[in-house]
Amino acid sequence: MGILDRFKSKKEQEIAGDVAAAPKKAEKAAGKPSAKGVSPKATSKALPENLVNVITAPLVTEKAATIAHAGQYSFVVSMDATRVDVRNAVKAMYGVTPTSVNIMRVRGKVVRFGGREGMRSTWKKAVVTLPKGKTIDVYEGV
Numbered sequence: 001m002g003i004l005d006r007f008k009s010k011k012e013q014e015i016a017g018d019v020a021a022a023p024k025k026a027e028k029a030a031g032k033p034s035a036k037g038v039s040p041k042a043t044s045k046a047l048p049e050n051l052v053n054v055i056t057a058p059l060v061t062e063k064a065a066t067i068a069h070a071g072q073y074s075f076v077v078s079m080d081a082t083r084v085d086v087r088n089a090v091k092a093m094y095g096v097t098p099t100s101v102n103i104m105r106v107r108g109k110v111v112r113f114g115g116r117e118g119m120r121s122t123w124k125k126a127v128v129t130l131p132k133g134k135t136i137d138v139y140e141g142v
Contacts, residue, residue: 047092054081054089058138059125065139071130073138077103079124086126094136100129 058064059074067074077086083101091097104127108120130136 047089051085051089051092053078054085055093055126060139067127068138071132071134073128073130073136075126075128075138077124077126079105079122081124081126083126086128090128090136096130096134096136098128099131102127102129 054077056076056078059076061074064074075086081089081103083103086101086103087098090101103124105122105124108122110117110119112118
């Protein structure tokens with residue numbers, strides 16, 4: 001906008017020019033591999049794309065806390081998750097390979113809101129059994 005630039009001070013124009021030039025430098029730096037030869041993707045601890053949405057949340061109930069002492073941990077998982085997906089997601093997130101994974105579909109209950117009937121969502125839960133002596137800190141941020 002050349003017309004409005006006449007009313008700006010020189011300092012504002014310089015700052016605006018610096019801000020516009022900064023992203024270009026960052027894009028060039030991001031495209032080059034680092035001096036060590038390690039790609040930026042390899043250094044991040046992100047989950048693989050196919051495992052990102054497998055485990056939705058840890059299941060926090062009294063029963064889940066009781067069976068956690070026996071090395072079994074409960075998770076809410078996505079509806080299209082399989083045993084293999086859950087096993088791989090636990091291995092990627094916590095670094096422990098489970099000995100077994102049990103998956104069950106929890107049917108949503110029919111509820112009433114005044115005179116109207118509704119239904120809670122159906123969801124899927126997974127109970128993951130770890131090898132003896134192995135534990136994971138599931139309830140850390142809960």
